[in-house]
Amino acid sequence: MTEPEGMSAAERLAGELIRDGYLVPDWLAAWRSVDREAYIPARVWVPEHDGYRRLDRGDDPRRWRESVYTDIHLVTQVAEGPEAAWALQPTSSASMPRMVAGMLAALQVRPGHRVLEIGTGVGITAALLAARLGDGAVASVELDPHVAAGARAALESAGLRPHLYVGDGTLGAAELAPYDRLLSTCAVRSIPPAWLEQTRPGGRIVTPYGTTLYNGVLLDLAVTGDADGSAASGRVIGDAAFMWERGQGLSPRVMAAVGDEEPDSERTVDWDPRLLVDNPDAAFAAGLMLPGVRRSLGTPDAPDASTGTFTVWLVAADDRSWACVDCVPGAATYEAAAFGPRDLLHEAGAALAWWLEAGAPARTRFGVEVRPTGQYVWLDHPGKPLLAAPADHG
Structure with a gap:
């Protein structure tokens, strides 16, 4: 990618984010003060259509730098071990610049605010917060000691010293x-209880949120307080597919729970499985009604490129249940099979029927209410909770 004459790669990226509405004026000075190159490791993995490609600065400095200043996420650390041979498993990343800018805008910070960041990563967001609010106003927590050490070194080299944990x-x-x-x-x-407890009434919690079926959306929660303790409520404000918090993480091997068992039942279904694949509003809503259920495509039968036929798998590992639906374009009904104590074909059909009967609401019409006693998802307003509050079956 070639920059316009007289414009640096950093200026070009900032200009794109301003043009597209992600980088707001209040954050422009901080954004320009943070050198992305100083925080991105020499080895990264760049997303491609079929996975990731390793990219080393020493081998291809031009392409590495181009990737740093492109609006994509970069994997900065991957897992090692037996499962790593099966598929590359990202364990840390640098978020898409547009996501960073958009989330910072959603925070609505003002001078004098104190901010807690969960997930320091490479340190870019902590750097932006410290540049805007000052070192003493920013705390950031990182689970991985190696990742935290890299972020600390980069921040200190830039003269920034937010509180790092x-x-x-x-x-x-x-x-x-x-x-x-x-x-x-x-x-x-x-939402972890500590987040609510440590955010003062009048504060905000901005976090990526999702279900085992759909990751994910961005929540903007306003925190309130009364004699019964703090509470938070807010709606989905956009999309945000981030890595899971480690304790709520999911194995990348979705299909590992599908054994050699013969299905308990084989039948046709009249609900369209493509809604769970191609329609993010339907997938998000269905995920709220399908606790612990994950989705996989084209396994074991790969999609047929000539006909567009593929298989949608639904897997509930904790319940040793699965279902599969063959998706044939133009069909009125679909061949399906299921195994295990949960009838996932029925559950999925009921979830999609609920969504359609509700008027096929967009995911931005949903929100979350958090109280010390629990939390639930609502539609349109907190007084309209879902019939079945989602449970976390991990």
Whole structure:
């Protein structure tokens, strides 16, 4: 990618984010002060259509730098071990610049605010927060000691010293609480109690959120307080597919729970499995009604490129249940099979029927209410909770 004459790669990226509405004026000075190159490791993995491609700065400095200043996410660490031979498993990443800019805008910070970041990663977001609010106003927690050490070194080299902690982000950082804002850069399926406890009334919690079926969306929660303790409520404000918080993480091997068992039942279904694949609103809503259920495509039968036929698998590993539906374009009904104590074909059909009967609501019409006693998802307003509050079956 070639920059316009007289414009640096950093200026080009900032210009694109401003043009597209992600980078707002309040954050422009901080954004320009943070050198992305100083935080991105020499080895990264760049997303491609069929996975990731390793890219080393020493081998191809031009392409490495181009990737740093392109609006994509970069994997900065991968897992090792037996499962790593099966598929590359990212364990840390640098988020898409547009996501970072958009989430910072959603925080609505003001001078004097104190911010807790969950998931330091390479340190870019902590750097932006410190540049805007000052070192003493920013705390950041990272679970991985190696990742945390890299972020600390990069921040200190840039003259920035926010409060950095190594530990479980779901526990927050009580030492400096309460905070005016909490920003998570990892996805959760339920809001950790400590986040609510450590955010002062009048504060905000901005976090990626999802279900085992769909990751994910971005939640913007306003925190309130009364004699019964703090509460938070807010709606989905956009999309945000982030890595899961480690404790709520999911094995990449979705199909490992499908054994050699013959299906308990084989039948046809009249609900369209493509809704779970091609329609994010339907997939998000269905995921709320299908606790612990994950989805896989084209396994074991790969999609047939000539006909568009593929198989949708639904797997509930904890319940040793699965279902599969053959998707044939133009069909009115679909061949399906199921195994295990949960009838996932029925559950999925009922979830999609509920969504359609509700008027096929967009995911931005949903929200979450969090209280010390529990949390639930609502549609349109907190007084309209879903019939079945989602449970976290991990």
